[in-house]
Amino acid sequence: MQVDQAPLEEAFEATIAANDRIEPRDWMPEHYRQTLIRQVAQHAHSEIIGMQPEGNWITRAPSLRRKAVLLAKVQDEAGHGLYLYSATETLGVSRDELTRRLISGKQKYSSIFNYPTLTYADVGTIGWLVDGAAICNQVPLCRTSYGPYGRAMIRICKEESFHQRQGYELLMTMMRGTDEQRAMVQESVDRFWWPALMMFGPPDGDSPNTAQSMAWGIKRHTNDELRQRFVDMSMPQAEALGVTFPDPELKWNEERGSYDYGEPDWEEFWHVVKGNGPCNTQRVAHRKAAYDDGAWVREAASAAAARNEAEASQARVEQAPRPSLRGSDGRVETR
């Protein structure tokens, strides 16, 4: 049966135009659904892959308080992944399917996590600059047109800003420590500054999906707008911290009321996006190993649930007390 889509499309466009939310039960164009799945899944994958570079330092955290802070942070990232995979489920794709797309390389995650974490200062720098850049990207998404995504983002942004403060606070503390610690902070900031700028994506001229995403209210600002805002916000923070950014072109532009800054190495950016970054292979292999190693556990959970259900309905049928968990021959049933 052919359904006339015109009124549906009109209602959809009207919702978008009014800055209202599209909800899972609402009709939406297939292209909108696919774009959202791609974006939300990529975001979810970024949270999950992002557990690795920082998780790399949990077992070596240099104080018990820092160990607790870092464990809690990486745990939050798993939680963010959960909310976001739940949001994609409302669009008709399961977490399991998306995980398989991630580990087969069909879907991407934020390239920043393909850079290695080499010192404990990186934990702080990731909090300050990487989470800071992520927040710049994500805060506008709290008002994104798709309801479940927007609501997940509200919670995620609150926690991200908490992480960012903790990261900055770690660097501040280290700067009050020894000369070696101060050098460690500067070296870390030098290494992460350019990759952090790249987190906003390619320059507007090279970002093919931006226009459509903005028209649909999935994306609210262009890559370059967000990048500029990030630079402007980071500069006073760097001064307060006592570190510099590795960009000789960085200077205040009175006329624009913003900082001018140099061009990131876009060749490196595309290298990393295309899979040749320092850690791409390692990150995906780690995720795949966890998924594969856990397969028997997930199967066991499903089998046990099915068995409990079957026994419960059997018991209801017989109107009898719950039977022993052992099989009729007294042995544990195994398959």
Add this chain to the structure above:
Amino acid sequence: MSDAHITQDTEGEHDNAYAGLLGNDAHWAFGTDFEDPLAGVDTTIPDGVDASELAQYCLMLGDDALVYAQRLSEWTSRAPDLEEDIAIANIALDLVGQARLLLARAAAADPALVPSLPEGSPVPDEDRLAYFRDAGAFRNVRLAEQPNGDFAELIARLLVMSTWRLAIFQRLVDHQDAVVAAIAAKGVKELAYHRDFAGRWFVTLARGTGESHRRLTDAMRTVWPLIPELTASTETESRVGVDPATLADEIGVVLDQVLAVAGITAPETPGLAGVRGRTGRHGMHSEALSRLLAEMQVVARAHPMGRW
């Protein structure tokens, strides 16, 4: 969307990632600086309690938590599913919290226990104890330090560890030392959850598939030989804390109950011997501990004057 609209949007307070970053902000989880975790608590040693023995006892319980939390935290980003990743991290976090309180209590009760660092080092006592002792000075049971193995081994070990520790903490709630009693009261709730998590998974794996059942059986053969050490008396424990020997029956009853629901039988394995009778509580560990500590302590030891 007009430019004016964008500008208006971007100036909302939630759009500025850095708002308040430098200001005097409300409190953050785990504090913004090192704070004495026992601040405000009466740390006077009660009459009739030997301070140095109390310190040794806190070290034992603190090291169990610290070393086991270290093992659990190795699971981060490796669990079978996100829900388990989060749960395991939670358990590790609880135990790091218990370790901090107990090590701080040990240091306060007997400052002579705390390793000395160069003059002026800002490293707090709990971290001196955690990061600047060698394996032979650790007093945890050997069960805590064993390498992780697979998820079945995690669950089997967690079931035993949390059952045992919960039994101890339930008794310590009435301890003469107000600090130990308070730590125990907080820990009981946490440990009850750990045991519940482990017990549910234990039954699930036992009743799941042939493979999960086989893996669980194998795991029990690895874990069960370390149980007798948990209920072997030492003089310090019997005098100042809970005599582990008095826990054997209770732990047995709990484990039997879980095993019965799971429909699985305990392996007939003898307890793991010590060296001339010395085990974890005496500083005699398995090979795994020094390696675990080498990793855990590497950054802290490189910066004895460092601030974190």
